[in-house]
Amino acid sequence: MNTSTTLQGPAEAPSEARHAAAPRCRPAWRAPLIVLALGALACALLPEQLGLMTRIFVAALFVLSLDLVVGVAGLATLGHAAVFGTGAYAAGIFALKVMPDPLAGLAIGIGAGGLLALASGAFLLRYRGFTFLMLTVAVAQIVLSLPQKARDWTGGDDGLSGFTVGPLLGRFAFDLEGRVAAFYALAVLVLLYYVARRLVDSPFGLAVRGIHENRARMAALGTPVYRRLLAMYTAAGAIAGAAGALSAQTNAIVGLDSLSFALSAEALVMLILGGAGRLGGALVGAVVFTLLHHTAASINPYHWLFVVGFMLMAVVLVSPAKAWGWLRRRAGAAS
Numbered sequence: 001m002n003t004s005t006t007l008q009g010p011a012e013a014p015s016e017a018r019h020a021a022a023p024r025c026r027p028a029w030r031a032p033l034i035v036l037a038l039g040a041l042a043c044a045l046l047p048e049q050l051g052l053m054t055r056i057f058v059a060a061l062f063v064l065s066l067d068l069v070v071g072v073a074g075l076a077t078l079g080h081a082a083v084f085g086t087g088a089y090a091a092g093i094f095a096l097k098v099m100p101d102p103l104a105g106l107a108i109g110i111g112a113g114g115l116l117a118l119a120s121g122a123f124l125l126r127y128r129g130f131t132f133l134m135l136t137v138a139v140a141q142i143v144l145s146l147p148q149k150a151r152d153w154t155g156g157d158d159g160l161s162g163f164t165v166g167p168l169l170g171r172f173a174f175d176l177e178g179r180v181a182a183f184y185a186l187a188v189l190v191l192l193y194y195v196a197r198r199l200v201d202s203p204f205g206l207a208v209r210g211i212h213e214n215r216a217r218m219a220a221l222g223t224p225v226y227r228r229l230l231a232m233y234t235a236a237g238a239i240a241g242a243a244g245a246l247s248a249q250t251n252a253i254v255g256l257d258s259l260s261f262a263l264s265a266e267a268l269v270m271l272i273l274g275g276a277g278r279l280g281g282a283l284v285g286a287v288v289f290t291l292l293h294h295t296a297a298s299i300n301p302y303h304w305l306f307v308v309g310f311m312l313m314a315v316v317l318v319s320p321a322k323a324w325g326w327l328r329r330r331a332g333a334a335s
Contacts, residue, residue: 009281011031012095024097026164028194028197028198028201029194031193031197031279032190032191032193032197033190035190036191039053039057039082039186039189040176040186042184043179043183043186047179050178050179050181052291052294053185053186054250055294056169056286056290056291057185057188058185058189058246059243059267059270059286059289060193060282061193061239061242062194062240062244062286063271063283063285064189064192064193064282064283064286065083065196065236065237065238065239065240065243066078066080066240066267066271066282067271067276067279067281068200068235068236069233070207070234071277071278071282072208072232073208073212073229074207074213075179075233077132077133077134077264078136078137078140078264078265079136079139079140079159079261079264080136080137080140080236080268081136081140081258081260081261081264081267082116082120082140082143083116083241084240084247084258084259084263085244085254085259085260085263086112086113086116086241087240087242087243087245087248088109088146088244088245088247088248088254088258089110089112089131089254090111090113090245090247090331091105091108091109091112092105092110092160092253093153093154093246094108095163095164095165095248096163097153097322100164102249105165105248106188106246106249109244109248110241110242110245113238113239113241113242113243114237114241115237116237117233117234117241118230118238120212121230121234121237122201124139125133125230127314128150137261140259140261143259144256147256154254159253159254161253161254163252164264165252167328168180174249181250184246184249184250188242189292190240193279193283194273195216195239196235196239196279197279204231204232205232207223207244208228208229211223211228211229215263215303216230244258253280266289269285269289269308269312270288270289272312273288273311274286284291284303292308292311293308296308
């Protein structure tokens with residue numbers, strides 16, 4: 001991205017910067033439409049793997065939310081699972097105590113994730129660098145301890161279970177094959193991917209990218225840095241809460257692992273594998289990691305992490321630009 005374009009607020013952006021950003025906003029539906037087509041095709045061709053497809057869609061939505069924080073806003077975090085797990089518990093408790101409607105539960109998960117991100121971000125975003133990183137871990141550990149203190153509501157170490165999810169739109173019941181769950185998760189992923197795409201391509205998103213590239217210059221130009229970052233952090237938390245709600249509704253159980261440090265680390269690995277800051281890379285990384293996990297763990301459940309570690313080293317040491325350049329040269333030589 002051109003730094004001179006992003007280092008100006010929406011009001012001060014020159015006309016050529018607005019013209020450069022406009023083409024990116026108009027086709028924002030194209031990438032979500034491709035995801036919808038590919039996801040539906042995968043579900044149709046692999047009807048016996050609908051459970052795996054649902055896991056991939058949920059993981060992709062979670063990593064997408066992390067990309068808004070890490071790749072777009074430039075905020076390194078290791079506690080993103082806190083908002084995911086909060087959305088999962090909120091949706092599960094709502095289905096158990098209030099009503100089983102899945103869309104209402106999804107809204108509750110989105111609200112819970114967004115509220116936690118807003119409350120924690122108001123404190124965390126006053127710090128930067130390593131201090132911010134460690135504080136995200138501390139907040140995640142505090143949230144992880146809460147289900148054990150409210151065992152009557154959350155089930156404690158045993159997890160939250162015993163709730164059922166009603167038919168989607170009052171007509172489509174969640175079946176044992178997982179067809180409704182898979183297409184429900186895919187629809188939510190596509191919708192929120194479109195929302196994230198529009199958010200990132202908007203003047204607000206460009207300002208956040210500018211803060212990522214040069215915070216001091218954006219502040220000097222009059223951009224409210226803290227408020228912009230807090231708004232993006234809250235939006236990412238809401239999307240992560242939606243992913244948590246989907247996980248709870250499609251699995252009918254919520255465990256403490258949904259709040260764990262390991263989940264945050266796995267999401268970060270997925271993001272690095274796919275490429276941070278491009279949104280689409282988050283989806284690719286989630287697909288690659290989840291498929292690799294599923295395949296390698298079925299072959300050897302003790303050494304599959306070796307393959308993941310090797311791939312992660314390759315991605316870090318070899319930039320995507322170099323990899324694509326090498327592939328193009330090989331393709332040209334072959335032709």
